[in-house]
Amino acid sequence: MHARSLLFVVPVCQLTLPSFRVNSKYILHWHTFLNFAPMQFLKRIMLIPRSSSMYEHRLAPLRDQKIKMLEIGLGCDMGYGPGASYYTWLEYFPHVDLYYIEYDAECAHKWANKTDKATIFTGDQADTEFLTEFMLTVGGNFDVIIDDGGHTMNQQRASLKTLWPAIKPGGIYFIEDLATSYIAKYGGGAIGSDTMMNDLKIMLDDINRAPEVPITFPKVSNQVVSFEFTQEVVALTKFS
Numbered sequence: 339m340h341a342r343s344l345l346f347v348v349p350v351c352q353l354t355l356p357s358f359r360v361n362s363k364y365i366l367h368w369h370t371f372l373n374f375a376p377m378q379f380l381k382r383i384m385l386i387p388r389s390s391s392m393y394e395h396r397l398a399p400l401r402d403q404k405i406k407m408l409e410i411g412l413g414c415d416m417g418y419g420p421g422a423s424y425y426t427w428l429e430y431f432p433h434v435d436l437y438y439i440e441y442d443a444e445c446a447h448k449w450a451n452k453t454d455k456a457t458i459f460t461g462d463q464a465d466t467e468f469l470t471e472f473m474l475t476v477g478g479n480f481d482v483i484i485d486d487g488g489h490t491m492n493q494q495r496a497s498l499k500t501l502w503p504a505i506k507p508g509g510i511y512f513i514e515d516l517a518t519s520y521i522a523k524y525g526g527g528a529i530g531s532d533t534m535m536n537d538l539k540i541m542l543d544d545i546n547r548a549p550e551v552p553i554t555f556p557k558v559s560n561q562v563v564s565f566e567f568t569q570e571v572v573a574l575t576k577f578s
């Protein structure tokens with residue numbers, strides 16, 4: 339999510355390079371608009387972050403459908419405040435059934451009173467009991483889940499492992515800010531160390547391995563039809 343554009347002045351989001359980071363979801367609409375042929379030149383000089391292309395490319399086909407969507411992370415710790423993606427999703431998906439999981443209870447409760455178009459759950463995305471309870475309550479069957487929470491290795495892993503069954507066949511699970519796999523304070527490390535990125539590599543090994551090589555990551559990878567990577571984001575799509 340590196341913004342290289344001088345023309346975009348957008349809220350600073352994310353982690354390591356604050357002044358060069360944006361929330362790619364906010365420019366989803368801009369990106370859609372810029373796809374009109376006369377705007378291609380403008381789009382090129384604005385150098386739209388790659389992750390917004392991923393969102394647009396994967397989510398545009400769902401736009402007019404009645405979809406069920408979960409995002410982990412409301413944005414309570416962001417300079418621009420909570421709820422920015424909430425408005426983006428409501429605008430982008432007019433028929434969305436939208437859920438949030440947020441760790442910051444005070445912020446989540448405050449925000450829950452302001453919104454009637456999303457259901458907000460307070461809890462820790464690394465707490466598998468909480469996630470299981472969440473799934474029992476809301477019933478699973480999600481078209482889209484986006485992990486944009488705390489971005490540590492154990493958070494990303496626990497959420498993927500526990501929430502993956504809640505993705506419906508053909509649904510998509512996004513993990514944002516994969517750069518944390520290389521940042522020590524998030525549990526990351528050097529290339530090849532024990533991280534979320536490495537788990538994804540093992541999953542790729544699993545789906546490409548020869549039959550005599552044993553499966554090492556069966557829970558998720560045997561149900562993934564595609565792994566689509568761009569800068570700092572992966573989209574895992576479940577078999578239909």
Ligand SMILES: C[S@@+](CC[C@H](N)C(=O)[O-])C[C@H]1O[C@@H](n2cnc3c(N)ncnc32)[C@H](O)[C@@H]1O
Pocket residue numbers: 351352361363409410411412413414415416421422423424439440441442461462463464486487488489493
């Ligand atoms: C990057 S911000 C989310 C930005 C928001 N999705 C947006 O696009 O505007 C990360 C959010 O995740 C929350 N968070 C951090 N750790 C969490 C955890 N363990 N479980 C759930 N949410 C967490 C933070 O409080 C914060 O609200």
